[in-house]
Amino acid sequence: MGIHAYFVSDLHLSAADEERTRLFVQFLSRLGTELPCSDLFLLGDIFDLWLGDYRYFQDRYASIISEIQRLIKLGIKVRYFEGNHDLYLKKFWGDQLGVEVHSGPLNLSLGPWRLRLEHGDQMDPHDRGYIFLRWLLRTAVMKVVANTLPEAVLVNVGKHASQSSRKYTSQLKSQDPATARAKMQTHAKQVHADEPFDLLIAGHLHVREDQSIHGPTGSYRLVNLGWWVDQPAAFVLTETEGHWLPLPQGSAVGKRGERET
Numbered sequence: 001m002g003i004h005a006y007f008v009s010d011l012h013l014s015a016a017d018e019e020r021t022r023l024f025v026q027f028l029s030r031l032g033t034e035l036p037c038s039d040l041f042l043l044g045d046i047f048d049l050w051l052g053d054y055r056y057f058q059d060r061y062a063s064i065i066s067e068i069q070r071l072i073k074l075g076i077k078v079r080y081f082e083g084n085h086d087l088y089l090k091k092f093w094g095d096q097l098g099v100e101v102h103s104g105p106l107n108l109s110l111g112p113w114r115l116r117l118e119h120g121d122q123m124d125p126h127d128r129g130y131i132f133l134r135w136l137l138r139t140a141v142m143k144v145v146a147n148t149l150p151e152a153v154l155v156n157v158g159k160h161a162s163q164s165s166r167k168y169t170s171q172l173k174s175q176d177p178a179t180a181r182a183k184m185q186t187h188a189k190q191v192h193a194d195e196p197f198d199l200l201i202a203g204h205l206h207v208r209e210d211q212s213i214h215g216p217t218g219s220y221r222l223v224n225l226g227w228w229v230d231q232p233a234a235f236v237l238t239e240t241e242g243h244w245l246p247l248p249q250g251s252a253v254g255k256r257g258e259r260e261t
Helices: 019-030 055-060 062-073 090-094 128-137 140-148 151-173 177-194
Strands: 004-008 039-042 077-081 100-102 106-110 113-117 199-202 208-215 218-225 233-238 242-246
Touching: 004 218, 019 062, 055 062, 062 077, 090 100, 177 199, 177 208, 177 218, 218 233
Parallel strands: 004 039, 039 077, 077 100, 113 199, 199 218
Antiparallel strands: 004 233, 106 113, 208 218, 233 242
16 A cells, blocks of 8 residues: 555544544555545544543544544554643553654654654743643653643643643744744754754644755655645655645634634
């Protein structure tokens, strides 16, 4: 079959019966059936809130979990990169489901491609408020707390943490698309100098971007996946090319002008 890898991020799913969730389940159901698939990359903020291995989240998104289990049984490699709304995934997604979980950026080779993959929430080193929050949420103490709190308390705390994440990321995400793209380009240039790649694929900024860059350290492609309220789509990578797969957008997917972060 060769390489048929799919990349998605920033769905911000918040309920089992919302249109975006149904659309995502429909997309997953096509993988390995009508759409050949070797790899699925979830680049963070798939859910508006998911913490740890609590039954609350497992029951809420059982349809998604069922599809992920089906993909893994088919031999499809699934990787999940934690975002700023989905954290502490290793215990359930990793240990129980068999998904490969990453808490930060990753450079890897996939077929002929050298990839740099990340959620994208570390692209702006000057966003000190969020950088501190990101560090705090990933400390050992917070991980223990997140996995031992009573479920009702954890969900309530998680909702407040999600709101705090919005507060600390709103300044960057409210910038005009040109400014956001400039920050992506600066980040790509810096990390490419450290370890060259063919493609950098990220999310978080909610601005869809796809451009080829020719710089002093070589040529590469920068892809930002955007967010599903604006344009539900997956980025698809084969052995010879990378292209977009638009997904049908129902009237309830979201309203333009909503600024989830």
